Amino acid sequence: MDILEFASELFVRMGPNEQAWAATMMKYLKACGHEFATADSLRWRFANALSHYQVLVCLINAEMAKIIDSFPGPPTYPVLDETTPIPFRNYTNMHNSVGHVQDGPSIYLQSWCPLCFGGSHTSGLGVSTIACIDANFQIKCNSTEMMEDDRAVPGEDDAVEPGMNVPNLVLDTCGNSFIAADGDRIKASTQQFDDTRLMALLCHHDIALYVANMRTAGEKQFYAFAPIVALFKELPEWWTVGILYDIACQIH
Structure with missing residues (x-):
């Protein structure tokens, strides 16, 4: 096999x-x-x-x-306001509002990966589940403002150099993108792109459970803590989670 x-x-x-x-x-x-x-x-x-x-x-x-x-999605809750008669009001607290049950993961996690969070939770590794976390500095989302400004620029940017099939505006934008993608050029990068780096937490079936937009340079510790804390909020207190991280020594 x-x-x-x-x-x-x-x-x-x-x-x-x-x-x-x-x-x-x-x-x-x-x-x-x-x-x-x-x-x-x-x-x-x-x-x-x-x-x-x-x-x-x-x-x-x-x-x-x-x-x-076929797995059911997140539950829906009734909209309550002052017109709802008191005897017929359904009250939920924060613990139940995310579909969290005392003896299992939340509906949110179950809907994303039934294999990790929907069945029996036993593991020969001494943990209830395994997740991995890492940053990606290659994903880019073009800045909307930059695109709008580029489209609004008249005049010389519309000119075409001899022998070229695209206007100067396209060539300049392409050149700027290389500068913006350089990790050492933080200001240029944020001017060219809305999003420049992401931190993601995945289950061991490669399903992204949480994704955080990293707004500062470098792989700060709180970017790793944020998705881990979010994961724990959706799990029973007795669960033990194995976290894989390439610089786990920094958050041990």
Whole structure:
């Protein structure tokens, strides 16, 4: 099963070639003293096994998608005002308003990942669940004001240099984007983009549970604490969470 999984991942990233794979394996095994009686026996068996394995993976993914799609979303609560008769008012506190129950995660977490938060919560690693957190400094969201200002600039920016197919405005904006993307140029970056970096907390199924917009330079500690605190608010007090972070020593 491990070999089939490896081959499936390999063939996603390079041209599938079952014949070359089988020939390589047969040559390697022959050097180790294991020779096949029939030349193509491994190739046929490998091709059939890989085909059945990939079909099985597709069936599992489809079944999991069906389970997740059928999972109920966050609960809705009645709108209360002064006109609601007192005997018929439904009162909720902060503990229940997020769908939090005493013996399990909140509806919010269950709706995002039923595998992590919707079933039995046992783990051989001594924790109730595992999450990872990290910053991404490559994601950019163009500044709306910058775009509007660019569109409003008349005159020289509309000119086209000889031999070029785009106006000067486009070339200048492209050049500025390289400066803005430079992490050492904070002012230029925030002028060019509304968002320049994000901190995200994911469950171990790669589902983003919380995403924070980092508004300052560097990977400050509070950007890591914020999503962790938000996660704990949606979990029972008795849960233990394993957090993976590349600089976890800074927030130990």
